[in-house]
Amino acid sequence: MEDNLSGLADHIHTRLWVSGVYIGKIERVKKPITLEDSDKAHIDPTAPEVIRYIASSKGHEFMVDKILEEKQGPLTYSVWKEPELDPVDMQEDEAPVEKEEGEERLNTKFVPNVIKEKSTFYFDVPKMGCFFAIPLNYQSCMFESAFDAGVDDKNDVARRRQEQEEQKMQSEA
Numbered sequence: 341m342e343d344n345l346s347g348l349a350d351h352i353h354t355r356l357w358v359s360g361v362y363i364g365k366i367e368r369v370k371k372p373i374t375l376e377d378s379d380k381a382h383i384d385p386t387a388p389e390v391i392r393y394i395a396s397s398k399g400h401e402f403m404v405d406k407i408l409e410e411k412q413g414p415l416t417y418s419v420w421k422e423p424e425l426d427p428v429d430m431q432e433d434e435a436p437v438e439k440e441e442g443e444e445r446l447n448t449k450f451v452p453n454v455i456k457e458k459s460t461f462y463f464d465v466p467k468m469g470c471f472f473a474i475p476l477n478y479q480s481c482m483f484e485s486a487f488d489a490g491v492d493d494k495n496d497v498a499r500r501r502q503e504q505e506e507q508k509m510q511s512e513a
Contacts, residue, residue, distance in 0.1 A: 345363050345394060345395035346395045346396065346397075348363070348395070349361040349362070349363055349395050349396055349397040350397050350398055352397070353397035353398070359467075359469060360396065360397055360399065360400040360403075361396065361397040361400070362393050362395070362396045362397075362400060362403045363393065363394060363395040363396070363476060364391035364392060364393045364394065364408065364416070365391065365392055365393075365394050366389050366390070366391055366420060367389065367390065367392055368383070368384060368385070368387040368388070368389055368390075369384065369387040369388060369389075369390055370382040370383070370384070370387070371383070371384045371387070388409070388410070389410070390407050390408060390409050390410075391407070391408040391413065391416060391417070392405065392406070392407050392408075393405065393406045393407075393408070402463070402464065403463065406463050408461065412461040413459075413461045414459050415449050415451065415457070415459055415460070415471065415473065416449070416473050418447070418449055418473075419447050419448060419449050419473045419474060419475045420447070420475050421447070446474060446475070447474075447475060448472065448473065448474045449471070449472070449473045450470070450471070450472050451470060451471040451472075452470050453468070453469075453470065454466075454467075454468070454469055454470065454471050455468055457471070
């Protein structure tokens, strides 16, 4: 999937007519290592999380490998936090409107004018425009559950193929 993220950024860029698209990944700051260290010496579970930009649309390649800390970009970080209830969803003297069971709300951030938004962070020269951030979650076999689901799916496909072969043999007989 990560090999295709630049293509996704280009697709969004051309379809939505936006000036630039950047895709970032939340990761922990890595510790410096030496040649004598173990293969997990760079992992620091207490290190702060940062967003490292891993893909961009054409013309915005300067963003790749840039690091955004939470204090620099609270707007961007807010899309990964638990969404707050919108005051429109709340009535006076009533409890907040809860989401339906199984309903999932996508936490997004939209800023119509970034020049007026004081918490905007620029890696380059400030430019007029708007800002829109959404969390991008996709399955990865880097997690055991995703790998297990892939193995289960492979086994299910093999079982169904075997059943089809048996049905074919019975119909030919």
